[in-house]
Amino acid sequence: MSVEIRALGGFGEVGKNMVAIKVDDEVIICDMGLHLPNYITYTEEALGELIKIRDKDLIRVGACADDGILKDWKDKVTGIVISHGHLDHVGAVPYLAPHYPKAPVISTKFTIEFIKGTLKGERIHLPNKLIGVLPNGIVKVGSLDVEFIHITHSIPHTAVVCIHTKYGRILYGPDYKLDDGPLLGKPPNYAALEKAGHEGVLVSICDSLNANFQGHTQSEQDAKKMLSEILVDTPSEGKAVIVTTFSSHMARLKTITDLARKMHRRVVFLGRSLSKYVDAARASHIADFRDVDIVKYGGKVGSKLKQLQKKGMEKFLIVCTGHQGEPKSVLSKIASNTYGFQLKQGDHVVFSSNIIPAKINQDQRAELEAKLIGRGVRLFPGVHVSGHSSLADMHRFLRMIKPQYVLPIHSEPEVTKMFCQMAQGLGYINGETCITLKNGQTLKLES
Secondary structure, three states, X not given: OOEEEEEEEOOOOOOOOEEEEEEOOEEEEEOOOEOHHHHHHHHHOOOOOOOOOOHHHHXXXXXXXXXXXXXXXXXXXXXXXXXXXXXXXXXXXXXHHHHOOOOOEEEEHHHHHHHHHHHHHHOOOOOOOEEEEOOOOEEEEOOEEEEEEEOEOOOOOOEEEXXXXXXXXXXXXXXXXXXXXXXXXXXXXXXXXXXXXXXXXXEEEEEOOEOOOOOOOOOHHHHHHHHHHHHOOOOOOOOOEEEEEOOOOHHHHHHHHHHHHHOOOEEEEEOHHHHHHHHHHHHOOOOOOOOOEEEOOHHHHHHHHHHHHHHOHHHEEEEEOOOOOOOOOHHHHHHOOOXXXXXXXXXXXXXXXXXXXXXXXXXXXXXXXXXXXXXOOEEEOOOOOOOOOEHHHHHHHHXXXXXXXXXXXXXXXXXXXXHXXXXXXXXXOEOOOEOOOOXXXXXXEOO
């Protein structure tokens, strides 16, 4: 048997996800993600100047994986397969994919549309062919069949990538949750996962981000209930209502727009990243948000806010970027009065998100909240459910697919250790069949 796995990013860390899988003489790269805290730090240091983002600079500052360690495999790469459209999985495609110009970039329709929109917005030409497939679709990559098994997450068209080989199936599922009641799209394709387990999974590279949380992850239905209690049931007459959430979370955005109708408020989206993901949703026929006003360019946000203020903020619900407290985001600029739009005593700001666990995010968010509180704003933080599986879901996932080997990804070392302890209860041996890789290491699997 000749199967090797080379860890490039996301092993022992959160973000920068990228792994190369070599089967005989063919290599498939799974994901090309950004390390968002490092990327934000790098771009913020430009102090608003226009800079040309280059692959070597992103690698130097640790904002994306150093794929120089793939030089001995470079000519064997037959495809770049992306699991879903979050930036920590897809954000480095414009910068790293050209290193493999003959390898197509393949993903689900929504993700490919997001990549196209990003390339257009950044005026980047990608030499690679872009191939979009429907959820649960199968595509030939070199001589191997690659299946995109539908799974639920906090973004549409997320897949567990299943590579069919003569040695067994190789599963790559870096982000997922098991939500049987999603608000957008279908529940996970349990039948395909169980079929893979029945036919034989050699190795599963698994999401381990929330291995420090017991039990099951809440459904998106629970997030809808929380938002309804705050937006619909909490009096907000005469007040501005601002919601910030993950721009990629189409189900959450749909919930917010649905609830705004019950509040008799018109929805306005403010922010470039919101526009990019909404455009991808429209192009892939997931959602159209046809009754939403969208302002994507920073120069037009201020004038839009002044228009809304003249008409009466009680007539609108604003959804904007800034849930992590990013200084250049719309919400941070509102809090700093950059636009000349004054928040008033008792206005509502809802954070339908969690704080991504990195010091830069925690510090920026604390600074933003202090500014908002200083203006007398009423904050509603943590109105959110995770898009990642918790420990009980991980246990259920492994029992379904029954892999011979398990490789945790997408978590810090202490949390990865908790994942391996859970796997031990299923018979996996730490270091032998539950294997913790570090970035740069290569694992050769043996039957």
